[in-house]
Amino acid sequence: MLSVKLLGHERVAVREVPDPEPRGDRVLIQVKASGVCGSEMGSYRGASEHPSNTGHEVVGVVVDAGNATRLNVGDHVGVHAVWGCGDCRWCGVGQYTHCPDLRHSGGAHAEMLSAPEHVCLRLPKDVPWDDGVLVTGDGMGVPYRVSQRLGTVGGEFVCVTGAGPVGLGNVIVQSYLGAEVIAVDINPYRLELAQACGAAHTIDARETDPVEAVQDITSGAGADKCIEAAGKPETFRMALDVVRKAGVVMVVGEQSLVELNPSRDLIHSDATIMGSLYYHYSDYPAMLDLYRRGLPIGDMITHRFPLTDAAAAFRLFADGRAGKVILEP
Ligand SMILES: [Zn+2]
Ligand SMILES: [Zn+2]
Known part of the structure; x- marks a missing residue:
């Protein structure tokens, strides 16, 4: 064979x-x-x-x-x-x-x-x-399990950083469950694809400051949840910065070392950071x-x-x- x-x-x-x-x-x-x-x-x-x-x-x-x-x-x-x-x-x-x-x-x-x-x-x-x-x-399994762990409900703002296949799967599942999805990437082709997969908003992080853009879209509140699917220290940082107070960052992009300030990123923002596997x-x-x-x-x-x-x-x-x-x- x-x-x-x-x-x-x-x-x-x-x-x-x-x-x-x-x-x-x-x-x-x-x-x-x-x-x-x-x-x-x-x-x-x-x-x-x-x-x-x-x-x-x-x-x-x-x-x-x-x-x-x-x-x-x-x-x-x-x-x-x-x-x-x-x-x-x-x-x-x-x-x-x-x-x-x-x-x-x-x-x-x-x-x-x-x-x-x-x-x-x-x-x-x-x-x-x-x-x-x-x-x-994995194509549906990974984003499905993410949605179960996040308890996504209709009307929430969910930001997805990274619009590769894992990010796109999350865009599709989150949109289908009723979330207003904001997709962030630096690849125009993938952002167009994210839109076709249901993202209500797309942000090209090379042209627009994603944190400001998410603030605009959410009337200053920040995203309820952010799914980090790009696997880069800077997108992990971005995920922490785009979620609202008491928001949730879900990490599914494999990472190396990242910078985290527990006082700023966890205690004073009341945030939750979680991961999900398979x-x-x-x-x-x-x-x-x-x-x-x-x-x-x-x-x-x-x-x-x-x-x-x-x-x-x-x-x-x-x-x-x-x-x-x-x-x-
Ligand atoms: Zn796989
Ligand atoms: Zn065993």
Whole structure:
């Protein structure tokens, strides 16, 4: 089968490799679509060849059910990106994303994939493959869980810093739940996309001071909540500055060190800073319900490429000239 290999220094190869086998509790899936994720960019730009295939947002058809007890040949499934040991304290309380032995899926940018049966989410057959990648994966899962942790209600001002795929997912989910979304980025293409995904306001931070602009939009109050999806120290700072007193900053963009003044940023502003990681199997039924009711998660998809054009797909994504990019074997 064909499989994508990240060679380092922004080089991508599509190579012939042996087909995976449905050993043990694994099923064999014919991949129909996989999503390129921002988390793969480190490996794409890295100095060395990545040891495995980094794709982890994927849907397909079960073609060999192995020893499966729940899935059958022909079933449509999405594959969860992470899973736990099933045996530790965190797994025991259903919070397996904190499992010390957290396992990550991979190998999704390929024609075939094997995955443990218990991490496969059954996808209704009428859901298109590209939407399915988002509905069963990080694309919708991460922003959905953010919305649950934030308790978003209609009419709130929610600022989203960073309009890459994670930011766009949050724009779509927050807008659908009734928030008045303010998207901030420095990329005009992505700001236009944010508007198409439901943002009521967009701010180009290179042209306009975002803190002043958010003050104007919110009649001087500041945003009720800010979702930091850019992952830069300056956007983290911006998030703290755009929220109102007693506002909430939700951090989902991976960060290094940032500056924080507890007196100013927490005590005197009565603010809450929180983070959110992945989503849970248990979120999936509600995510599917929201999708069924019309949440337009597919609006973030801008490009589809055959698997053999993976190099072009990664180049476009890395250049910031795309929303979600889907590979189709
Ligand atoms: Zn991902
Ligand atoms: Zn565990």
